[in-house]
Amino acid sequence: MRVSFASIAALVPVTLAASVPEARGTIDPSVCGLLGWKNWGQWHYTTYDGCPDLITSCLDNFVADGTHNPWAIQSCVAASTCWGPLQLNEYLQCNDTSYEPLQAPGLDYNSIYAPIVGDCAYQDGGCPITTQNFVDFIYGSLSAIGSTGYPSSVDFLTQNYWSRITAWTATNDSVPYTNFNDWLFYSNA
Numbered sequence: 001m002r003v004s005f006a007s008i009a010a011l012v013p014v015t016l017a018a019s020v021p022e023a024r025g026t027i028d029p030s031v032c033g034l035l036g037w038k039n040w041g042q043w044h045y046t047t048y049d050g051c052p053d054l055i056t057s058c059l060d061n062f063v064a065d066g067t068h069n070p071w072a073i074q075s076c077v078a079a080s081t082c083w084g085p086l087q088l089n090e091y092l093q094c095n096d097t098s099y100e101p102l103q104a105p106g107l108d109y110n111s112i113y114a115p116i117v118g119d120c121a122y123q124d125g126g127c128p129i130t131t132q133n134f135v136d137f138i139y140g141s142l143s144a145i146g147s148t149g150y151p152s153s154v155d156f157l158t159q160n161y162w163s164r165i166t167a168w169t170a171t172n173d174s175v176p177y178t179n180f181n182d183w184l185f186y187s188n189a
């Protein structure tokens with residue numbers, strides 16, 4: 001069964017962590033050349049070797065696809081969790097100044113979200129991303145692009161990355177579709 005974003009959005013209770021979503025990821029193109037991307041692949045001073053690989057794959061696929069739809073690209077979703085969606089969006093905007101992050105389609109349910117959570121994605125109301133789902137998604141995303149830059153441990157991954165997402169969504173240790181999508185669009189993380 002294929003389910004549209006709109007029908008899922010209607011099923012899943014909306015919990016907006018941020019009361020007033022801010023415009024985000026909109027960068028003045030004139031500064032792009034000055035950034036040097038010195039925080040390349042780092043988020044809160046933390047990184048793992050595969051994160052730059054995910055960013056590179058994301059950019060290549062984003063450019064090749066050309067529809068300004070990063071959240072339908074697995075490596076972009078994975079890269080957002082290791083670099084932060086704000087920094088990733090700015091990087092994509094510097095590559096393509098006609099890309100407007102807030103106009104991007106929501107996280108693709110059938111091609112990205114459902115494979116993360118499994119068959120329960122299509123149960124009534126869907127199901128949230130668990131910690132284990134997140135870990136499997138990151139390891140799977142690295143494997144899919146041929147990267148061997150795995151995080152040093154599962155604990156490292158959950159403590160430095162997943163916990164930051166769950167802290168923002170405030171949904172305990174698992175994150176429903178709508179909240180994860182909100183994090184991508186509005187967290188300014």
Ligand SMILES: *[C@@H]1O[C@H](CO)[C@@H](O)[C@H](O)[C@H]1NC(C)=O
Pocket residue numbers: 059060063094095096
């Ligand atoms: C955008 O990324 C593509 C793919 O890596 C690259 O070939 C191109 O030069 C980049 N363009 C800009 C303006 O950064």
Ligand SMILES: *[C@@H]1O[C@H](CO)[C@@H](O)[C@H](O)[C@H]1NC(C)=O
Pocket residue numbers: 172173
């Ligand atoms: C949060 O998650 C923990 C660990 O899975 C669980 O023990 C606890 O009951 C959950 N709390 C709420 C409010 O759901």
